[in-house]
Amino acid sequence: MSSTVNAALVGDDVEKRKRIENFDDILPYIGDAGLYQWLLFLILLPFAFVYAFLYFTQFFLTLMPNEYWCRVVELDDWNITDAQKFALSIPPADTEELLVDSDILYSKCQMYDIDYSALKNSGVINADPTWPKVPCRHGWTFNYSTIPYVSIAAELEWVCDKAYYSTVAQSVFFVGSIIGGFIFGYIADHYGRLPALIACNAVGFFGSIATAFCNSFWTFCLCRLIVGTAFDNCFNILFIIVIEYVGPRHRTFMANMSFGFYFTASSALLPWLAYWIADWRILSGVTAAPLVIAFAAPWLVPESARWYISKGNIPKAMEMLRKCEKCNGKTVSKEIYEEFEQSCNEMVKLESSNNGYTVLDLFKKPRLSYITVMLTLYWLLIILVFDGHVWNMKLLDPDVFTSFSLAALTELPAAIALTVLLDKWGRRWMGFLSMLICAIFSFVTLAMPPGGATVAMGIVARFGVNIAANIGFQYAAEMLPTVVRAQGVSLIHIIGYFAHIIGPYVVYLGEISPSLPLTVLGLLSFVVAVQALFMPETLGQDLPQTLEEGNDFGREQSFWWLPCISSTNEKKKKFRKSRTPTSLQRVSSVR
Incomplete structure (x- = not known):
């Protein structure tokens, strides 16, 4: 009798509370933002x-002084000052060189082609501009x-006709990231x-250590290709695990602020590590040190319970919970x-029934195909603008x-702005405004004279694309069908x-004209904004489950809909807020 009563009470309790479906x-x-989650949040720091x-790091491994000129070994034993040697051997910059950098009035890549031994006894101490010129024969002197x-x-003199080597090496790094992604x-x-x-952190560690022993362009490219395979997954795999264990109400904060605090601190510290260490080989080793933390991961990091569920290992998932x-x-x-x-x-049975779908199904319905292409272009251009502003910084200021x-x-205020505004203004208008800011200040930077004001405008442009990049992380995962x-x-x-x-090649356009990189970045930013x-x-909308829902997603929305205005028709639609919060979709997208 008592067991029947208890069963009835349990049944009543189940009826009163929400059914546990996911x-x-x-x-x-089990606790959605307790000690367990905060410990995981802390473990994110080294990663x-x-x-x-x-x-x-490669930005500082390949950093090149802006001032350099041909070394003329024939003048080494002359009893004259360095300034006199320079005046006697280095011609003025030609028209093409002045277009690239109007501040450097001497030639970086040419020297006078004369017999200095014969000239030594002639008493000539000033060069004749009509003397013939040749490319540098014995290397360069750097300021x-x-x-x-x-x-x-x-060290390897990647200048003049080899100036593109640094750009190629940077591209090779990201080729590695494609390989590593797969x-x-x-x-x-x-x-x-x-x-x-x-595995990916171990590969990154050994690749970074090997970089310190490189002595040629090809060995450097090979090592950076290996290091590149670890990029993204070295952090994002753990990032996904952490956010998966955090409750819906706290994901927006933890997703944005973990990246905002930790990534800001680490990327702002790196330039000063390079400055204080002042040795590219040691810098490569020092920046590899945090990767060692991955070898302790089995004792620090839990496996993803959601992954166990996706593989049908429910008992192991229960153990993690x-x-x-x-x-x-x-x-x-x-x-x-x-x-x-x-x-x-x-859920496992449902997933197995959906295994027949492939990415090609995204292109079988017209509107869904349009959305997929737009999302792809949106993310591609944002990354292009973001990287362009990162690498262009060395062209804005000698310091x-x-x-x-x-x-x-700027990563930190961008994260704070997203945490406060994203769920009020929505993705479209936040994406538009942030990239419009980036476009405007990219063009303003062009109009400014060199100096602190130029750098400030460039930093504001970087702030805009930082916001847009964070939005881009989650947009695709919210809009594509389950x-x-x-x-x-x-x-x-x-x-x-x-x-x-x-x-990197966008920045390399600066070799043609100093204004080209920011012009291209400004135009691309405006295109992305529009x-x-x-x-x-996607704010406040049910996420599409089927291909048909994905094809119909957003049809009823007005172009001028502002989510922060609660009286709009879209707010009155039958769509409810999705049970699966947007922040989780964002971190899933980094895979």
């Missing part, structure tokens, strides 16, 4: 340093007053997040776990260490890697 439903019971160091160390680019993505899907995290419950000091009834386990089994650090600090979401997001981000490859308005808004 992972987010059980998180409040954020890894991410920033892998991304930006290290603004960059206090010899980078590999200066390799470590496969490992993460088939063998688990932790093996992929450890009980660890979280214990750490957070919670007590969860047996009925809760049983109900969740039943939902997981149903590249200060300017790079200040620009990196049955092909993972494959579609992977396709978009793999195509985005090509923007990383192209980005484009954002021609995509559907």
Whole structure:
């Protein structure tokens, strides 16, 4: 009799509370923002340093002084000053060189072609501009007053006809990231997040150490290709794991602020590490040090419970949830776990029924095809503009260490702005405004005279694209239908890697004209700003599940809909807020 009463009470309790249908439903019971989650948030710190160091270290490994000229060995034993040697051997800059850099009035790549031995006894101490000229024969002399160390680019003299070597090496790094995306993505899907995290960080570590021993362009490219395979996954795999364990109400904060705090600190610190170490080989080793933390990951980081569920290993997922419950000091009834386990089994069956869909299905319906192409173009251009502003910083100010650090600090206010405004203004208008800011200040920078004001305008432009890049992380994952979401997001981000490859060449346009890089970046920013308005808004909308829902998504939306105005028709639609929060989709998209 008593067992019947207890069963009835349990049944009543189940009726009163919300049914546990997915992972987010059980998180409040085990703790969705307790000690367990904050410990994971803290563990992100060293991996954020890894991410920033892998991304930006090559910038400082190949940093080149702006002032250099031909070394003329025939004058080494002359008893004259360096200024006299310079005046006697280096011709004025020609018209082409002045177009590239009007501040440098001497030729960087040519010397006078005369017999200095015969000239020594003639008493001539000033050059004749009519003397014949030849390319530098014995290397270059560099002015290290603004960059206090010899980078590999200066050591191997990647200047003049080899000036593009640094650009090629940077592109090779991102070719590696495409390869690594496939390799470590496969490992993460088939063998688990932790093996992929450890493997990619180990590859990045050994590749960075090997970089310190490079002595040629080709060995440097090979090492950077290897290091590049670790880029993205070195941080994002753990980032996904952490956010998966965080409850819906706290994901926006943890997703934005973890990146805002940690990535800002690490990328702002890196220029000063390069400055203080003042040795490119040691810098490569020092920036590899944080990757060692990955070898301790099995004792620090839990495997993704969601991954266990996706592989049908429900008991192991339950084990991970009980660890979280214990750490957070919670007590969860047996009925809760049983109900969740039943939902997981149903979910596994549903997933197996959707395995027949491929990324090609995104292009079988006209409007869904349009959305996919727009999302791909949106992400590609944002990455191109972001990388362009990163690498262009060395063209804006000779004090590249200060300017790079200040620009990196814009990540934090960008994260704060997103946390406060994104769920009020929506993705379209925030994307439009942020890229419009980037476009305007890119052109304003062109109109400014060289100096601190120019750097300030460039930093504001960087702030705008920082916001847009963070929005771009989640846009695709919110808009593509569930049955092909993972494959579609992977396709978009793999195509985005090509923007990383192209980005350094945008800055290389400065070799043709100093104004070209910012002109291109400003125009691209304006294109992206306008484009954002021609995509559907995802804020407050149910995420599409089927291909048909994906094709119809956003049809009823007005072009001028502002989500922050609650009286608009779109707010009155039958669409409810999705149970799966947008922040989770954002971090899923980095795979």
